[in-house]
Amino acid sequence: MEVLAAFDKCKDSLSAWEICSLVQKTLYSEFGIENTKIAPLTDGGEGFVEILTKAKGGTFHSVQAKDSLGEIKKAKIGIVSGEELDSSMLDFMNLSASKKLAIVEMSSIVGLADLPVEKRDPWETSSFGVGELLWESSRLGADSILLGIGGSSTNDIGVGAMSALNIEFSDLHDRKIPFPAPKFWSDIKEISSVNKLHLPFIRIACDVTNPLLGKNGATFQFGPQKGLKPESLSGMEEKISNMSARLSLILGKSLDLRNQPGTGAAGGIGYGLNLFYDAQFLAGFSLVEKWLELENRVRGSDLIITGEGRFDNTSLYGKGPYEIIRLASKYDKRVILMAGSVDEKALMKCKSEFSNVEIYAFGKKELSLQENLINAPKFVEEKVIEIFSEL
Template sequence: TAQASGLTLLSKNERNPLGASSFGTGELLMKAAGSGAKKIILGLGGSAVIDGGAGLARACGVRFFNYQGKLLDIHGGKDLIKIKHIDLSAVPGCLKKIKIYCACDVNNPLNGKTGAARVFAPQKGASQSDVRILAENLLHYGSLLEKICSGASKFPGSGAAGGIAAAMKAFFNAKIVPGIDFLLHEAQFEKKCRNADLVITGEGRLDRQTLFNKVPAGIAKIAARCKIPVIAFAGRVELDTAEIKKCGLKAAFSITRNLESEESAMANAAQNLYFTAYNVFNAINIKK
């Protein structure tokens, strides 16, 4: 979702959590299905949307109708409140036959205090007023998903990628799997980890979301079984020492060297990472 409907594709001025749509991600799913894919792994995260996956669903043939029985064009989370009925009859058969896995690195449900609107919308540029609107609209939308698939809006991770996880479960019977666990299993990470002296990981921002089985925490969990220490580099470190330890990390380092904007920090990330890593490893002088 980050590549097709991602936050990094937009400047700060272009962010529009009320109107941003996941339609592009749906187009990619349709392309994969039309190309004969038997299995699709959809990575959830880094999206700019809070549309509950409605845009994605519309691109895949799901139809939404308003209270007057007219077909709706859904343009972002602001339109979810207009939906009265959802029709799946036009979803292509090729898509129904594919095994779809959604790799998700958060446990947030679609709604509630830790839901998509209240937790993720502010990160995508939403004002407090926007958050209230999106929370109300997703609550309504979630009730419609529940009629199609019981529990679709309530399972851990259903709020991932602005609610895309909930839509994938309800409309396409996708299997939602912990993203980092899935990827590490596919990569046979534990086997490779056993022969390491140190594991190095990283993330854009180490914060309390990191504790919920995101990449650094997932890696640290497996490394701990192998008794291998883990350190992390991040653009920003917001965890205190107790939280860093809880995450399973021996140490965490921010690579940002100056008081710079988010855009500047991302543009200079490679240079900043090199500088920080150079100093860290010279300081600790790692020996086998």
């Protein structure tokens, strides 16, 4: 029996690589299953650089940049040759095989998971470090950049990143504002892109289709999970609206860009990049599916086992494990989904749509979240043994 283990991360406990490898090891040690292939998944957030770069035999480059609060942090940039990508992938990205592609992960430098809860505040955080990573990618000789924007802690429409790329934000006294987080925007009197650093074409991997503004926009939809207090939502929305209009006016760009699907993702960084640079959004899972050749791997497997930290209503809107179930259904393959916790409504909806799926929770309801996170490796192993003992 050939098994495919294709998991996304279990946030704060197991990376996608770790959980896939754990399942592979358990199936071999407990059941003698030798043909378990692994396909770690990513949504553009944590693991984006590692998973995509490893899959194509690329190289990693360690760099330093500022995190979302301005502290120096190490991060990795992946470099992959276009020669390692098949024709369908090159066509999807409109990329030449002779080109060198840099892979950058926003969450590796300004990730929400890296901030303690008490420090999560979009008024204070900045995407400055993302701009530094983009510039380092250019310095590494990249002909094109692939940016994954999941899991960010910022809500600054890329103003911080632009600052790192020599777009100057100055105060009334012509002093440059070095770290222009939203709390400083009232002090900005002058914006100049005269000394803007050049970047190659940027492709932004994103499955979020939200616009920049409004009830489904960056602030109201994602601000609270980044630490924005309810009483601050309207104030932040006004700041984003005013700053985005100001930047559009300076650059002579249409305000219609604010309605483009995806501009509300990751605090609107895609909006800022599209204003100042040649950039475009790419469907995140479509990219990963083609990059990892997931459809062929699903078709060639007898059984697929997938999962993530929590399976809930958000999982049904394009997240990796749900898309794996969809692919498995296409080829009438049996699929098992394991998640730390499972929302009952999402379970029922998924099972009503797909007859080929079995869904299990490996977390323990009687334990606290922290206890479940600490014991996740043990619980995953136990659940795999339980499920496969009954096959």
